[in-house]
Amino acid sequence: MRNVDAAGLGIGDDYPPRIMGVLNVSEESPYDPSVYDDPGEAAAYVDEDLIGEGADIVDVGLESANKSFSVLSAEEELDRLDTAVNAIESVSGDAVFSIETRYAEVADEALSRGFDMVNDICGFADPEMPNVCREYDVAVAKMASPPDLERPGALEDVDWAERRSAEWERNASYADYIYDALKQNGLTDKTIVDPAFGGWSEEKTLEDDRETFRRLREFRGLDRPMLVSINRKNFLRSINDRSTEEALPVSLAATSMAVERGAHIVRTHDVAETRDAALVGDTFARERIRDGDGIRIEELDVTTTDEARRHIERLGGDPDAATACTMRVFELTGLTRDARRALASAAADRNAVFETGGDGVLLAGKPADLSAIAAVTAERAPEFGPTERQLRDILG
Incomplete structure (x- = not known):
């Protein structure tokens, strides 16, 4: 598993789990505690509630990704960028600042004005996004998504038979869609993969997210660090019928499990509590990396044939050999x-x-x-x- 350097912050198996706090400068965003349109108030929130509580990364959203809202154009996002830039310039604490955008044009402008990394929820649907990130040599989180700037995460709407084959579509599960979507349009050397938890389309079910979580170890086969955004998500809340306000305990339980299964970044609105839960998961995870007298030994986190197959495919081996690996x-x-x-x-x-x-x-x-x-x-x-x-x- 390769590590990624995000403006000096190490991300990967060789480092502790990283916490990504959230700041929104979009008035339509559904989570009010994270929404600010005044740069000074936004900076105070970042210093006190995000960095002050242990956030390593601050992810700044210019628009809500909620599917019920209209998608902003690149020009409309750029109109909001001044607020975001002024906010991060006023922050006194130390963190990596990530810009959440689907547009390469917006990412380019944000990186030129002080942002450190990119969070692309459309999975490189803008073909220039990987080039911009390579040019600035920055880390980029790539969320599994169709190649469509208007429909982030709506993998159920993809014609998989046309993309792959009718036979592949008949046999594929939702986690297979996620894996294939993350591979589309390639990965930069500093890509962090995000398996897209949440209600990105009307067709997506709670069981789809639960399957993805159960198979989380498979995404390590992409040989990139992994980001999960599971904080107060419906697929967790529905387990014990909790409201969003009541869902912190289930989120923290899932956070520990996600880190133990190989997640490297946890995106959250509840920074302090999530950090504690992530450290528990990290403490009890298996020791994957060892030094064999100058030779790096990595014990692959393989518990199923599918997980083994992902690693064999990455190495260019015979996928049928996966049945002998577990x-x-x-x-x-x-x-x-x-x-x-x-x-x-x-x-x-x-x-x-x-x-x-x-x-x-x-x-x-x-x-x-x-x-x-x-x-x-x-x-x-x-x-x-x-x-x-x-x-x-x-x-x-």
Whole structure:
């Protein structure tokens, strides 16, 4: 996993999780505590509530990304840029300042006037955005999005059959859409990937976001640091039926999990609390990087075949080898004597781990081997059929 330098701030596995606080200079933005149109008041908010609470990065939004509002043109965003520039010039604290925009023209102007990085919610839909970021040698957060400046994050509206193939679309899940969207139009050396949590279109479901969160480790296969924006999002609030105001606890729980799964930046309105939660996740995450006497050793965070496949594809290897990169472990109870014997025999033929004691059986092996073992067992012991189908569903 490569690290990224954002105006001297290290981002990646070699660094602690970074907190991105939010300042909006857009009167239509839905979260009132972060909205300011007076530069002095905005600067005080940044110093006290963002940097003062532990924000490493301050993300400044010129317009609301809420799909219910009209999209501003580049000229309209530029009209608001003076307020943003005057605000950051008045800040006394030290932070990296990010401009949230979909337009290369706005990014260019903001970077020339003191901003340090870019947050592109349209995922390089403006083809000049990567060039501008390379020219200024700045970090850029790229959110998964269609190649359309008017529809950030609306991946359900993409004709995936036309982009890839009808077969790919039939087999793809929502997280696959996210992954493919992040790859479109390429990545700069200083790109930070954002898997686009939130209600970016009417078609997107809460389960889409939950699937993306469950598969968060896969996005490490892009070999770039990862930003997540999950603060008080609906897919978390709906778990325990909380309002936005009541949703801080679920956000903090998810923050720790996201960092443990590989997120490097957490974008939030609740800086101090989110920082604490991120540090908990970081403390209990696995140690991924080691030095092997001058050779860098990185333990890839792989728990599923899909996660392994992402890394193999990145390295240009054979994706089919992913089935040999992971091991699954199951305990089965309630087996009949015939099923137990058949399972033990099939496991031995595949060199899988089979241990038994009391009523339980521990079965461990590569996913492809376990699927074959289950199929053979069902042939030899028909009562094992329902269990074989369940294992097949789990193993994918």
